[in-house]
Amino acid sequence: MTRLQHPLQLLGMVLLLLAAWGASALVQVRVDRELAPERETPETLWITSGTTVRALSLGHQALLADIYWTRAVQYYGSRLRDRKTDFSLLAPLLDITVTLDPQLVVAYYWGSMFLSEKIPRGAGEPQKGIELLRRGIAANPDQWRLWHHLGFLYYWELQDYEQAAKAYQEGARNPDARDWMRVMAAAITEKGGNRETSLFLWSQIYQSTEDPTVRANAARHIDGLTAEGDIAELERLAQQFREQTGRSPASIAELVSQGLLAGIPADPAGFPYRLQPDGTVGLDTASTVELDYDRAPAPPAPAAR
């Protein structure tokens, strides 16, 4: 009898616990609903000074730096996801992160990119990105890739080719720097901004990251630049067609039948290019490639985790 009672008592206890847990969860759902409007207010940063956070860390500043970096990534990702254009907390979060741990190189790499990317893909503050990178270089002189990122920001975001070439030159002095740093310095000095240089730089970003968000961003830029190159070449061939036949081609297929092309080319997303009535070449309406990716709307799905 006692043996029978014992499992029953146990079952009763489990049910009681489950009921209490269910009740508390239900109440929590209500509380969440009640507080939802207040939680939508802008996020705040209670302590804005990295030095203060460092002092309060009681020796755990490296861990706090990781937490602040994660917070910066989450903040950036959530702004993108919610299509918000106010990134005002990004710079202070990054400042605290690198004050707590000046050797956290990833925070300089990607933090500067988050700050510099044009709205709506970033804070649109390349100068702050450059400041962050210069801090990173001062704290980590052995990290030649920081010079690469600095040169890239000057090149891509500010179109300041003189400063960009200088940054690549400085970085190339590091004994560990890759040879192409010197090549980039020379190419930018000679030609300024051109598609080949841009493609090379984005390819370096693509190859040097293991992060899927940054890699996807670089891939989209590479696709856009590749498509721009293809379009320029197709428009050159259309011009050649006009010179040969005395009329404009009606479609890209006509360029193929004229022997100017081996087949109908497709953009990096796999969609064929279209010859438009005005004689210019464009992308298929269904294509996911964006020619001016920086100014395109933010992606529908969360871009950063």
Add this chain to the structure above:
Amino acid sequence: MIASQILAIARNTFREAVRDRVLYNLVAFAVIMIATALLFGEISIGIQKTILINIGLSSISIFGLLIAIFLGIGLVYKEMDKRSLYPLLSKPIRRWQFVVGKFLGLNLTLLVNTVLMSLGLWAALYYLTRSFQPEDVHIWTAIYFILLQLCLVTAVCLFFSCFTTPILAAIFTFLIYVVGSFAADVRDFGRLTENSALESLMSLIYYLLPNFSDFSVAGAVSHGRAVGGYLIVLNTAYALSYSSLLLIAAVWIFSRRDLK
């Protein structure tokens, strides 16, 4: 003879800690390590290994600190409260041997606990990276510094437990730990005042307080950077000399206590 008596007290202190289920904290540590290894790579960028090392080292330090304080405060008081101290001291054991034995016993507990947690950290690191890098060896330096720090905390705690109640000893030790973590700021504050008397006073306080801030090298080792050999020697010498100071003070106070 003297050494064997001290070691016997130390062994007993260790056994008592194990009986008190102190090592159960390892379960919590394991959960933290597994959660970190699985979770942080998904919500951050580029710091999966760094954060695992930092969380691991901070957890070892915090768990160690809690154990040092909560066991340390009862080291002497509990023996007096339970009156188990009297039969012990009736044997040919000196009071200083009792204090030193207790100190070593608690440090042995912390050493075993830290070694087990460190093995957990290394296991999590292997799970995450599937290989060890030569620079990972510097993690041991950070773990060694945590042990030195815990040795200091134990000495502070033992010192207070010789003349006050466990609750007050816990509060005092924690406050000393907090203030000791701000030691450099205390000195800098004096310099900022530009008042020579105040600067001297602050410097005196700076050298009087145990300095806990110099033992924190997690940031460097998590980026694969080595810690200088000279700093290792200096930190070891500092922890040993300051702990000795507190231990001598604790022995002196405990020797003068009226235990009737």
